[in-house]
Amino acid sequence: MKIAIFSDTHLGYPRFEDDSYIQAERAMADANEKADVILCAGDIFDTRIPKLETLKKAIDIFNSSKIPVFAIFGNHERRAREMTNPVHLLGAATKITVLHGNAETFEKNGERIQILGMGSVPEEYAEAAVRNVVEKYEKDEKAFTILMIHQSIKELMAGDEKELSLECLEPLPFDLIINGHIHNTVSKLNGRFLIPGSTVITQLKKEETAPKGYYIYDTSAKKATFIEIDSRKFFYEKIIVDDAGDSDVRKAVAEKIEGIRKDFPDAIIAIKVEGKLKEGLTARDISMQEYQNVYIDNRLDSKDLGTKLERIREMRNQKLSVREIGLKNLLDKTRGKTDFDGAVFFEKLLEGTEEALEYLEQNKKKAREF
Numbered sequence: 001m002k003i004a005i006f007s008d009t010h011l012g013y014p015r016f017e018d019d020s021y022i023q024a025e026r027a028m029a030d031a032n033e034k035a036d037v038i039l040c041a042g043d044i045f046d047t048r049i050p051k052l053e054t055l056k057k058a059i060d061i062f063n064s065s066k067i068p069v070f071a072i073f074g075n076h077e078r079r080a081r082e083m084t085n086p087v088h089l090l091g092a093a094t095k096i097t098v099l100h101g102n103a104e105t106f107e108k109n110g111e112r113i114q115i116l117g118m119g120s121v122p123e124e125y126a127e128a129a130v131r132n133v134v135e136k137y138e139k140d141e142k143a144f145t146i147l148m149i150h151q152s153i154k155e156l157m158a159g160d161e162k163e164l165s166l167e168c169l170e171p172l173p174f175d176l177i178i179n180g181h182i183h184n185t186v187s188k189l190n191g192r193f194l195i196p197g198s199t200v201i202t203q204l205k206k207e208e209t210a211p212k213g214y215y216i217y218d219t220s221a222k223k224a225t226f227i228e229i230d231s232r233k234f235f236y237e238k239i240i241v242d243d244a245g246d247s248d249v250r251k252a253v254a255e256k257i258e259g260i261r262k263d264f265p266d267a268i269i270a271i272k273v274e275g276k277l278k279e280g281l282t283a284r285d286i287s288m289q290e291y292q293n294v295y296i297d298n299r300l301d302s303k304d305l306g307t308k309l310e311r312i313r314e315m316r317n318q319k320l321s322v323r324e325i326g327l328k329n330l331l332d333k334t335r336g337k338t339d340f341d342g343a344v345f346f347e348k349l350l351e352g353t354e355e356a357l358e359y360l361e362q363n364k365k366k367a368r369e370f
């Protein structure tokens, strides 16, 4: 049997709303051509209470499927237990089967699959919830068995202790484990654990530049194939400048965009601009031109501020007191440029501005006497 697995369609995602519909439609149409059944691992919608236009789109997309669809809800759709979430609503409006803590079977040409689904739960309860659901589950010994969840995975994230782990999932009695939630494509446990990734970009991060699509799992070959769906290209670029002025930055950004747009006119582009500006300029002085579908992350450093912070850090490392840092700064700045004693002036400044001014006046007089 061929099982299509897709996830995180995020229908209605505001920044790329049209893409969210178009790319989910494409995945659905393609899966209908190539598979016998579809599994959808949550975050079908982007929000708990989607607008009516989004609900209509979702109903149209899921109704267009000629093969059965089994789905769970994700964290973006999770609502209180007694409330209706949008995936439940979709289940009521279409023929899709929504699973949460229960298992369903699907049979074709004498071959049977059994899917146990668990909608998203808060990460700290995930392990206990999975164990609880699996304990109550009545395994169909003659079926190819699948667990479908929508959770973070410890080994794939920064490593939060409370997250569900592959270590916990591996010994569970399933032929295949499917997860949503993570927006890039992942295959682990020798292909027994699969994450198809999202069908649309939702974060302007480098990881999202990978192709969008879905998996087809072949139960006889026990092998998954990733199917890329036609989607708008996403580029994540970095520009590093040095001693740059307003026009330098704008020129570098424009050139980068032109280079990409030449081959991909409708690409989504994120550009991180880093580096040092000319003396006296701060990131806010740089006026970036507005481009459609271009997201600029201005991380430019003003030269003076950067140097100052570096000096303070350096002196803090030498364990100098604030008073000593102040004096050292003053001496460094005035060395060779003034005809008064910096250390004395500093002491006078600590006494008060009047005293400091008086000292400067006296010094001027003295200087003239020479």
Ligand SMILES: [Mn+2]
Pocket: 008, 043, 074, 076, 181, 182
């Ligand atoms: Mn998601």
